Each structure stands twice: as structure tokens, then as C-alpha cells.
Amino acid sequence: MTSAKPWHVSEEDLRAYAAGDLPPPRLWSAETHLAGCPHCRSVLAEHADPRELADGWARLDAELDAPSPGLAERLLLRARVPDHIARLLAAAPVLRWSWFASVLFVLALAVLVGRTTTPLLLLSTAPLLPLAGMVLSFGPGLDPAYELTVTAPLHTFRLLLVRASAVLASTLPTGVLASLAMPSFATVTAGWLLPALALTTLGLALMPRLGPVLAPGLVSAGWLLSLLLGWLLSHGPPFPYTAVGQLTTAGTGLLAGVALVAARHHFETARHLTPSFRFAARRLL
Amino acid sequence: MTTRPSSSGTAASPGTAAPADATRRPAAGTPTVAASGLSLTYHRTVALDEVSLRLDPGVTGLLGPNGAGKTTLLRVLATAIRPDQGTLTVLDDDPGSVRGRTAVRRKLGYLPQSPGFHPGFTAFEFVDYVAILREHTHRAARHQEVRRVLAAVGLSDVRGKRIRALSGGMRQRVALAAALVDDPGFLVLDEPTVGLDPEQRIRFRELIAEAGEDRTVLLSTHQTEDVAMLCRRVVVLAHGRIEFDGTPAELAEQAAGRVWASTAREPAALAGWRTGTGEFRNLGDPPDGARLLEPTLEDGYLLTLGGLPTKEDA
Structure with a gap:
């Protein structure tokens, strides 16, 4: 029995993925692989627009950091009231x-x-x-x-x-x-x-x-x-x-x-x- | 409401905290605050009487007894109330007009005597609320700014805690964090160390000193120790008038030759008290041959107030 040889998404596909141009089914394959491969994620970061990447991290930070709002605020947010107005x-x-x-x-x-x-x-x-x-x-x-x-x-x-x-x-x-x-x-x-x-x-x-x-x-x-x-x-x-x-x-x-x-x-x-x-x-x- | 513009006129970029902005600092050679002839009367009580003041970067202490007009002066400088008379410029803007007042408020941080926390808000939510009042509408950028100021006052670890569960010192730090949102060029602090234990007060002093390194801070306090340890300049206010304006050393110097020790109470002294050594420390005009003591800032402050005519005398 031989162990599966590790593989990585090609740079060309990662570049297309970062640009949003990678078509299915290669898109699905790349997405599944990226979730479990730190190496490909770091290569992807090199090809991604740094500003978009920073925005993404900021959005992720904001979501992780945001305190869970009270019931009234949650209801307002569900009613599509902007979050600053809800606060x-x-x-x-x-x-x-x-x-x-x-x-x-x-x-x-x-x-x-x-x-x-x-x-x-x-x-x-x-x-x-x-x-x-x-x-x-x-x-x-x-x-x-x-x-x-x-x-x-x-x-x-x-x-x-x-x-x-x-x-x-x-x-x-x-x-x-x-x-x-x-x-x-x-x-x-x-x-x-x-x-x-x-x-x-x-x-x-x-x-x-x-x-x-x-x-x-x-x-x-x-x-x-x-x-x-x-x-x-x-x-x-x-x-x-x-x-x-x-x-x-x-x-x-x-x-x-x-x-x-x-x-x-x-x-x-x-x-x-x-x-x-x-x-x-x-x-x- | 729109995304809060930066002072340079461009929209704040998403995901970035509000940077130190050159327009939030006074132009070279101009004071942060220039007040001239500020007067305000409440119900026939003169709260401010022709107060003229210039404030430059660094921490300035505002000392005065209860009812001296300290909070009123701070509220005027923070644009909460308008004076009856006088002119005021804060960071090159005149808060007398609607546009000027808004411009000043964008460059001002204010910690009132009672910050008034909303019950049930966490530290993060409260500072976030203040950031929204400061026109931050972009969620990610606003949250980054909230995290920045909470980290600056050392509250990152408790940002998710309800404010009612925090100690008095931590609550004051939350209020200071709220005042630091947008990195204001002028910080107005109204008795922020009241009710804090010595350890909390020292921690708070560190924060004020840090805040005063690159901006103008006006600190109202009853604690002469705060002034001695923090301020490069001190203003003494009494009956709505400025009675002293100088360095802490100059205020202490006001009592030179007017502090002496005695073994018994001195009836002629303006103030006197028994110290831990059992001797009396007296302020006023010493008798011949009295053993003079080194004056402190508190001595100078007390003599500045003691030399004032009372209302009955006037």
C-alpha cells in the first residue's frame, strides 16, 4: 500500500481563483483543497489583491470581535436596519x-x-x-x-x-x-x-x-x-x-x-x- | 448618515483605523485652544467671569474648589454649552457656528464627570456607540478603531464584559477609550481620577501622561498630586475667574516663606493641621523666628485660594 502523494493547486489556477475567474469543477476542487492546505493558502495570498485581502481580514476580525447584540438590536438588524442605526x-x-x-x-x-x-x-x-x-x-x-x-x-x-x-x-x-x-x-x-x-x-x-x-x-x-x-x-x-x-x-x-x-x-x-x-x-x- | 470623512476630505478607507491626522493638531505657532473673555451666568450665578486661556500641547491641570466653574469651563471648551460672551477657537475652528462646532467636535475627545454608560452595554459596545456618534458608519473600520482604543487603555481582555461588571477604574478607562476614538487633538478630562483607589489612580495617570505626549489635554481635578505628577502647566479657577496660571513649580513658589512648623496650633494661620510627626504645618504669614518649611504645590494652591476675598468680604 502506498500513501497518496501530496499535491497542490497550480499557480495558474490560484491566480484565476484569486481573480474570481476559475470555472467549476476546478473551482470546487481548489476550494476544497484550500480549506485544508496552508501552503496553497499562502500562495493564494501572494496572488490576491493586498487591499482586498486586508479588507477580508478586517471583515473577519469585525465579525469575530462583534459582541452579540441584545434582542432588540437583533430584531432591528433582522429588519435590515443598518448596524450603526440599530446601535x-x-x-x-x-x-x-x-x-x-x-x-x-x-x-x-x-x-x-x-x-x-x-x-x-x-x-x-x-x-x-x-x-x-x-x-x-x-x-x-x-x-x-x-x-x-x-x-x-x-x-x-x-x-x-x-x-x-x-x-x-x-x-x-x-x-x-x-x-x-x-x-x-x-x-x-x-x-x-x-x-x-x-x-x-x-x-x-x-x-x-x-x-x-x-x-x-x-x-x-x-x-x-x-x-x-x-x-x-x-x-x-x-x-x-x-x-x-x-x-x-x-x-x-x-x-x-x-x-x-x-x-x-x-x-x-x-x-x-x-x-x-x-x-x-x-x-x- | 454617510461614512465619516477624514479631515483631509477623503472617505476613511475600510479596514483602517483613524490615523493621527495633521489637521487634528494645531498649526505651528498657534495654540490648540484660544479663549478670550468667556463669561457665563446661570440663574444670576456667575459661573465664568471673563476667562481668557491659551492651551498648548501637553497636559494642563485645572484646579479649583467645588463651584469654582471648572466643569462649566470644560463644558464650554467641549462645545456642550455656549458662553454668554467671549470668543473661542479650538484647533483653528470657531465653535460659535454650526459648521465650526461640528468641525471642533470631530477633533475633540471629552470625558465628562459622569460619562453615563448605557446599562447592559459591554465595554466594546459602549465605545462602538461613541464611535457611531462620531460618524463612523463602516462597521469593520469602526470595530478596528474600537479595538485600537480599548487596547490603548489596556482593556482588550475585558472588552466583552458588561460595563456594570467592571470596577470603577476600568469604567473610567472605558470612558477614556471612548474619548480617544479618532485620536483627537484636544482631550478634555473632567475629574477622571475621582473615586479611584491609589493603584487605579496611578494606572490612570500613566494613560493621561501617554495621551498628553502628542496632544493637548486639559485635566480638571481636585487632586494636587495629579497636577504635580502629570502637568507642565496648572490653572487655578475660583469664583469663575482664573486666579493663577503657570507651572506647578511656580504655584508651589506662591507659598515660599509662608509655610512654617509649630508645636501648637497657630490661630493667626490661614490654614494649619497636625502632621504625622506631631508638629503643626501652618500656612499664612509666619511669626518672627518661625521655622520655615519647603512649600508644596498644595500649599501654593491653598494660599492662592486663601488669599481670595470671600463673597461676604466683597
Whole structure:
């Protein structure tokens, strides 16, 4: 019995393999052989474009070194969100289970109350959830790395928009599901979408002026007050849920959007985003 | 968001870490930081009062008591907040405009007093997050840069550990690694050695000294030892004003002839305490025939502050 004579892929084939020109079945043979032959791999490296080889090693290093991301980040990556955007979102509290569970709890409670007594709880809380999410995902005292964020070259306003999309993506579908769970009020309860967008935009637009606590606080209080007054003065659907109310809300949202874009540069420094109530009150007065 | 351009205007090549870039260093003869007449008031409290400062390569220490305005000054220099008045240039760019501010931020590393780690992130993930905030979008190049800075602070072995599982000293090193992403020409460190044990503090000093070899570092600290061991220059800030600006030796010299030993407490001394030998070490104007002692940096610092009129005196 004689042992098999060691063989190597010819230089010509290796050159063609490196260039991507080697046809099957020689390609399959070369690939199988390369996996187990250090000599041929080193010869292949000589024929490969050094830049492509370095890129390949860098990609391999990056894959080996990359920490396994959390569940939320994995879901984002599976949804084909670019990895750097997924990481920016993963740092936001809105993508944590505690926030998502809170949203589900509030909406479930609102649906329960709505199916047994009045839809007012759902109508009042659902539009505020995206605003609450935005407050939690951005701002001093709430974003732990806020100071690093605001001094980074990436524009803070851009980060704000990225996180706003995550907030809306996590709250709007659950709100829609909650609306569908209330068949007798489906039309009215779906009317919270416009107020949700308008309140979120208004809260953000006022943030540079009033700070990250007072701005959403005032917007929320104003919203709840308008619902309460409407409920006391008439027995029909609350004003924001009427046709005129929806138009008014849409107009307010548009104006707030214009104001938000105009104030975008104020998000780039920290001073006007101080969480101090006293400072905010002074700004207001 | 696009791939982060290098300062030379070309896109960072994949697989390469951010190199030391000439534009991240000041032009010959120009200071890294030139601040003039910086003033800032919070709720009627003057945080900065006409502060003028020039910073050159090397480590500069910023000393001052609590409330002196150190963190405010650092935040202004790091472009986190804008001053009410004054002019500022950092590495030839004016952070007063949106474009200038972004340009400064690309050349700046900042370690705030509370870096604010995201819970659940590993050391690698946190630095990676900061690299993304610095506009690194190319995954392989970004990860290479993250590995580079984690290796520079000696954390390669624990890069996969959750930050909450790291010691205080290691967390500070993670924050320093984040500040070193992109090899910034100006490094702002706000009390990085607070809460560290002596061994960790010495390790951290080594890192700061290394970082200061080829860039400008401004180190805010309460520890006069940090200044004595690291800094070629020291600035003392009190009530938002610069009260001293010179070398550590010159600060110590402020106390020459004003430190003396005694066997009993000296009521006339501005400050005095019993030392390990049982003698009192006194600062102030010594009585005739007092046995004078060699002044230290801390003596000079205390006398610089002790010579200030208090608010009640003013």
C-alpha cells in the first residue's frame, strides 16, 4: 500500500481563483483543497489583491470581535436596519422591555376600561405615549450618555429623529391594536393618531425653549385639560376627536413641525435642555 | 448618515483605523485652544467671569474648589454649552457656528464627570456607540478603531464584559477609550481620577501622561498630586475667574516663606493641621523666628485660594 502523494493547486489556477475567474469543477476542487492546505493558502495570498485581502481580514476580525447584540438590536438588524442605526436605537430606553411592557399595560388597562365603561382613558392616554417615549429616549438625566451625545459630531437633531422613528414604530402599532380591540368605538378611537403626532411634535418643538421636562409636561397637561373641558361641556366625542378637532390638531402639528425644524440647531448644545424646572419657569416667564 | 470623512476630505478607507491626522493638531505657532473673555451666568450665578486661556500641547491641570466653574469651563471648551460672551477657537475652528462646532467636535475627545454608560452595554459596545456618534458608519473600520482604543487603555481582555461588571477604574478607562476614538487633538478630562483607589489612580495617570505626549489635554481635578505628577502647566479657577496660571513649580513658589512648623496650633494661620510627626504645618504669614518649611504645590494652591476675598468680604 502506498500513501497518496501530496499535491497542490497550480499557480495558474490560484491566480484565476484569486481573480474570481476559475470555472467549476476546478473551482470546487481548489476550494476544497484550500480549506485544508496552508501552503496553497499562502500562495493564494501572494496572488490576491493586498487591499482586498486586508479588507477580508478586517471583515473577519469585525465579525469575530462583534459582541452579540441584545434582542432588540437583533430584531432591528433582522429588519435590515443598518448596524450603526440599530446601535443608536439600542441605547434608547424605548427599545427596552420595561418601556414596551409599560405601554402594553397602559393600553390594556385603557381597553379594559373602554370596553366596560368609557373610552376616555384610551382617548386621553394613547396620544401621550409617543411623547412620553420621546422624553424617555432623549435628554439630560434620561439619556445616560447625553453629555457625550451632545458633544459628538453626529448632529443631535438627527439622533432625535432616528429615535423618534423608533418611538413611533414601537407605540403606534400597539395603539392601533388597542383601537381595534374596541369595536364599538373603532372610528373615534382611531382618531388618536393625529393628536399623537401633533403632541409629540409640539412637545419636541417647545423643548429648546422650556426644557425636556416642562415642555412635554405642559403639552400633556394642556391635552388632558382640553379633553376634560370638552367632556364637561358636551356629551359627544371629545373635541380633538371631532372632524373640526382633527383638522385643528393637524394644523397645530404642522405648525409645530415647522417650529421644530426651525429650532433644530438648539438641540446641538446642552444649555437650553437643562432639566431644571426653575430655569424652565424663568424661560417661560 | 454617510461614512465619516477624514479631515483631509477623503472617505476613511475600510479596514483602517483613524490615523493621527495633521489637521487634528494645531498649526505651528498657534495654540490648540484660544479663549478670550468667556463669561457665563446661570440663574444670576456667575459661573465664568471673563476667562481668557491659551492651551498648548501637553497636559494642563485645572484646579479649583467645588463651584469654582471648572466643569462649566470644560463644558464650554467641549462645545456642550455656549458662553454668554467671549470668543473661542479650538484647533483653528470657531465653535460659535454650526459648521465650526461640528468641525471642533470631530477633533475633540471629552470625558465628562459622569460619562453615563448605557446599562447592559459591554465595554466594546459602549465605545462602538461613541464611535457611531462620531460618524463612523463602516462597521469593520469602526470595530478596528474600537479595538485600537480599548487596547490603548489596556482593556482588550475585558472588552466583552458588561460595563456594570467592571470596577470603577476600568469604567473610567472605558470612558477614556471612548474619548480617544479618532485620536483627537484636544482631550478634555473632567475629574477622571475621582473615586479611584491609589493603584487605579496611578494606572490612570500613566494613560493621561501617554495621551498628553502628542496632544493637548486639559485635566480638571481636585487632586494636587495629579497636577504635580502629570502637568507642565496648572490653572487655578475660583469664583469663575482664573486666579493663577503657570507651572506647578511656580504655584508651589506662591507659598515660599509662608509655610512654617509649630508645636501648637497657630490661630493667626490661614490654614494649619497636625502632621504625622506631631508638629503643626501652618500656612499664612509666619511669626518672627518661625521655622520655615519647603512649600508644596498644595500649599501654593491653598494660599492662592486663601488669599481670595470671600463673597461676604466683597
